[in-house]
Amino acid sequence: MYSDLAYLIVGLPVLAFVLCLFFGWHLPRGGGFITVLATLGAFIISFGIFQEIYPGDIVHQSMHWFGDFNVGILIDPLSLIMLLMVSLVVTLIHIYGNGYMNGDPGAARYFAEAALFSAAMLGLVYADNLLQLFIFWELVGLCSYLLIGFWYRKPSAAAAAKKAFLTTRVGDVMFLAAIIVLYNNLVNLNITLNPGEYLLQFPVIYAHIAEIPPDQLTLIALGLLGGAVGKSGQFPLHVWLPDAMEGPTTVSAMIHAATMVTAGVFLVARMFPLFYAAPHGLTAVAAVGAFTALFAATMGLTAFDIKRVLAFSTVSQLGFMMAGLGVGAAVGAFAVGVSMFHLIGHSFFKALLFLCAGSVIHAVNTNDMREMGGVGKYMKWTMYTMLIGSLSLAGFPLFTGFFSKDEIIMIAYEYGIAINFLPYIFLILAAVLTAIYTFRMWFSVFTGKERSNYGKHESPWVMLGPLVILAIFAFAFGFAAQHDFYNYLDSNFEHYDMDFVELGIIGGHALIEEHGAAAEEGEHASAEEGHGAAAEGEGSHAIPLHIQLLPYIVALGGILIAALFYWDKVKKFDPSQVTGDKDPIRKMLLKGYYQHEIMTGWICEGIVYGTALISNTIDIKIVDGWLNWLSAWVMGFAGHVRKVQTGVVQNYVTALMLGIVVLVIAIAAISLAMEVGLI
Amino acid sequence: MIPLELYILLASIMFTIGLYGLITQKNGVKLMMCIELLLNSANINLVAFSAYQPNMNGQVFALFSIALAAAEAGVGFAILIALYRLYGTIDLDNINTMRW
Numbered sequence: 001m002y003s004d005l006a007y008l009i010v011g012l013p014v015l016a017f018v019l020c021l022f023f024g025w026h027l028p029r030g031g032g033f034i035t036v037l038a039t040l041g042a043f044i045i046s047f048g049i050f051q052e053i054y055p056g057d058i059v060h061q062s063m064h065w066f067g068d069f070n071v072g073i074l075i076d077p078l079s080l081i082m083l084l085m086v087s088l089v090v091t092l093i094h095i096y097g098n099g100y101m102n103g104d105p106g107a108a109r110y111f112a113e114a115a116l117f118s119a120a121m122l123g124l125v126y127a128d129n130l131l132q133l134f135i136f137w138e139l140v141g142l143c144s145y146l147l148i149g150f151w152y153r154k155p156s157a158a159a160a161a162k163k164a165f166l167t168t169r170v171g172d173v174m175f176l177a178a179i180i181v182l183y184n185n186l187v188n189l190n191i192t193l194n195p196g197e198y199l200l201q202f203p204v205i206y207a208h209i210a211e212i213p214p215d216q217l218t219l220i221a222l223g224l225l226g227g228a229v230g231k232s233g234q235f236p237l238h239v240w241l242p243d244a245m246e247g248p249t250t251v252s253a254m255i256h257a258a259t260m261v262t263a264g265v266f267l268v269a270r271m272f273p274l275f276y277a278a279p280h281g282l283t284a285v286a287a288v289g290a291f292t293a294l295f296a297a298t299m300g301l302t303a304f305d306i307k308r309v310l311a312f313s314t315v316s317q318l319g320f321m322m323a324g325l326g327v328g329a330a331v332g333a334f335a336v337g338v339s340m341f342h343l344i345g346h347s348f349f350k351a352l353l354f355l356c357a358g359s360v361i362h363a364v365n366t367n368d369m370r371e372m373g374g375v376g377k378y379m380k381w382t383m384y385t386m387l388i389g390s391l392s393l394a395g396f397p398l399f400t401g402f403f404s405k406d407e408i409i410m411i412a413y414e415y416g417i418a419i420n421f422l423p424y425i426f427l428i429l430a431a432v433l434t435a436i437y438t439f440r441m442w443f444s445v446f447t448g449k450e451r452s453n454y455g456k457h458e459s460p461w462v463m464l465g466p467l468v469i470l471a472i473f474a475f476a477f478g479f480a481a482q483h484d485f486y487n488y489l490d491s492n493f494e495h496y497d498m499d500f501v502e503l504g505i506i507g508g509h510a511l512i513e514e515h516g517a518a519a520e521e522g523e524h525a526s527a528e529e530g531h532g533a534a535a536e537g538e539g540s541h542a543i544p545l546h547i548q549l550l551p552y553i554v555a556l557g558g559i560l561i562a563a564l565f566y567w568d569k570v571k572k573f574d575p576s577q578v579t580g581d582k583d584p585i586r587k588m589l590l591k592g593y594y595q596h597e598i599m600t601g602w603i604c605e606g607i608v609y610g611t612a613l614i615s616n617t618i619d620i621k622i623v624d625g626w627l628n629w630l631s632a633w634v635m636g637f638a639g640h641v642r643k644v645q646t647g648v649v650q651n652y653v654t655a656l657m658l659g660i661v662v663l664v665i666a667i668a669a670i671s672l673a674m675e676v677g678l679i
Numbered sequence: 680m681i682p683l684e685l686y687i688l689l690a691s692i693m694f695t696i697g698l699y700g701l702i703t704q705k706n707g708v709k710l711m712m713c714i715e716l717l718l719n720s721a722n723i724n725l726v727a728f729s730a731y732q733p734n735m736n737g738q739v740f741a742l743f744s745i746a747l748a749a750a751e752a753g754v755g756f757a758i759l760i761a762l763y764r765l766y767g768t769i770d771l772d773n774i775n776t777m778r779w
Binding site for chain 2: 648649650657
């Protein structure tokens with residue numbers, strides 16, 4: 001019954017978008033309750049579908065659109081998990097937004113755009129073909145542009161919106177190119193399609209990956225990765241994500257937790273079989289992910305803006321997810337489950353952290369952590385919920401982030417044994433830094449002395465309610481859902497007609513075949529009894545104890561280091577003793593590795609601007625030149641000819657009469673000639 | 680009966696006079712009068728041909744034409760009066776605001 005309503009998961013938020021856009025001005029609080037109800041409806045339907053099809057079913061509905069393409073809904077474990085997470089988190093953020101945006105003159109516009117944003121993301125995750133996914137993908141990009149630039153009168157917000165839009169556009173172009181290449185290859189295969197099957201549908205793509213030439217597969221995989229890098233803020237296209245803080249905090253929470261950056265990771269997860277089969281496809285994913293995880297974590301260490309710290313942590317955690325998918329070269333489709341688990345857990349605690357930060361900013365009226373300090377005295381609820389979020393992000397044992405991150409690090413270790421240890425080393429270092437910068441933020445905001453005279457009041461309950469709910473999820477989701485989650489997501493690709501071993505041989509993962517086979521076996525064998533961290537550890541029995549203990553040490557050690565530097569009760573070191581203002585490394589991190597300078601200074605002003613100057617000259621002198629010459633000639637000629645038009649009626653009458661006379665004479669002459677027989 | 684040729688001759692003479700006036704005259708009222716001549720020469724033709732026909736179509740047409748001419752004269756003179764009030768003349772050569 002609920003599966004018949006699946007289209008409403010997108011339909012309700014779209015309806016809310018229309019209602020808020022046209023009638024929100026007349027409703028209290030900009031019609032925010034409509035958006036909340038719509039996303040809540042989407043969540044209820046998703047949950048209904050979950051109860052209907054769990055654990056072994058999928059929903060697939062599709063209808064013809066045009067040509068070779070269709071529109072359709074595909075709800076398999078992967079998209080179902082995403083649907084549940086997105087609709088739940090987004091609903092909570094919208095409830096919070098009702099408090100946060102209260103009194104803003106643009107509230108109606110905010111809720112309309114937020115509803116469209118939710119609709120786009122929900123549509124993205126349950127699209128059943130790549131073209132439809134791309135359309136929603138672009139819609140997500142558009143909505144992020146609108147919402148980041150929500151306060152468009154502020155020049156920095158407008159610039160940040162433009163930057164986000166253009167940077168993700170670079171990735172989107174690569175994504176589109178990948179779709180075109182994939183489509184061409186599928187057309188060349190001359191597949192006989194059953195009725196109701198279309199070329200770009202995921203089941204059809206999955207079934208024919210093995211027949212596409214491997215070099216083409218690599219090309220497609222790299223294009224898709226390019227799209228994911230742009231959308232998920234991976235190096236080198238991460239530059240838009242920290243700047244995207246210019247929007248309202250709820251928008252940051254949506255972008256970072258549920259509706260935007262997860263799209264890239266989801267895309268890679270969705271196309272995982274293709275990446276698996278493409279030689280070097282997953283290597284590229286692992287390299288990008290692991291590097292970004294460490295790279296962003298170092299920048300998070302020095303940022304002063306509370307939201308920027310969180311933004312860098314998002315970039316870093318997305319790197320973890322990407323790396324988790326990338327090391328799937330060693331463990332097969334199990335990596336998708338691990339990575340998605342981190343994605344879901346991350347959206348809970350990152351939404352929580354952003355909403356807490358929003359709550360703090362709402363009261364304190366500044367983003368700068370140097371002006372905060374001791375806020376915890378006035379905002380108890382915010383402090384403790386944010387503590388839960390921070391512990392989860394830092395990977396404190398028993399919190400959600402610990403389970404998911406631990407698992408990614410474990411499979412990175414397996415990848416290390418099988419192929420290369422670099423991702424593992426990068427991820428461990430990134431995990432240490434994550435714990436440090438998270439608690440640097442928490443300690444410097446909530447503990448210590450007040451460093452400026454800020455507003456001191458707790459936020460209203462409409463804002464605190466979602467915080468508490470998210471805190472429960474951020475704490476409990478990990479150990480509550482872990483086992484079933486892996487089993488459920490592992491079954492995702494069993495619904496389709498493909499053979500992972502065959503794909504692995506194409507992808508050149510043959511040297512780790514025994515490993516892959518073990519993982520495959522493990523999946524099948526342990527389908528009933530669970531497949532958690534412990535089971536995985538036993539299954540591959542290659543992971544020594546110290547490696548298993550390392551994540552605990554890393555998380556606790558990072559928090560301890562942060563406490564020694566930033567918690568006034570146990571403070572042993574002064575940060576400025578270690579690094580002064582003039583320290584080149586600190587300056588480099590604060591400047592984001594001078595990436596902005598390199599991008600705008602060298603690439604934009606040097607290469608792009610230089611090329612633009614040359615093109616401009618060609619355009620003006622040659623392209624416009626001959627056109628201007630032509631129009632000048634036409635105008636000169638017309639200047640002479642128009643003198644015929646005197647505007648004097650008599651002249652016109654005379655000309656008319658002369659014409660008639662000539663006509664009459666001509667007719668007479670012709671008829672005379674015909675009579676005489678000349679013609 | 681008067682032969683048809685004579686009617687046509689009369690109509691042609693009237694038409695030529697009207698056309699000559701239209702081309703040579705500058706005074707707005709004279710132009711209006713010349714246009715009336717053109718129209719009425721056509722009316723003479725219509726009535727004359729109708730007289731040689733078993734039905735009355737031509738004469739009905741002529742009546743329409745006269746009514747049309749009256750309306751046209753009304754509008755035309757109204758424009759001329761407006762022009763006179765604006766410029767103090769109805770010599771069309773002096774009314775050249777919208778010409779080059």
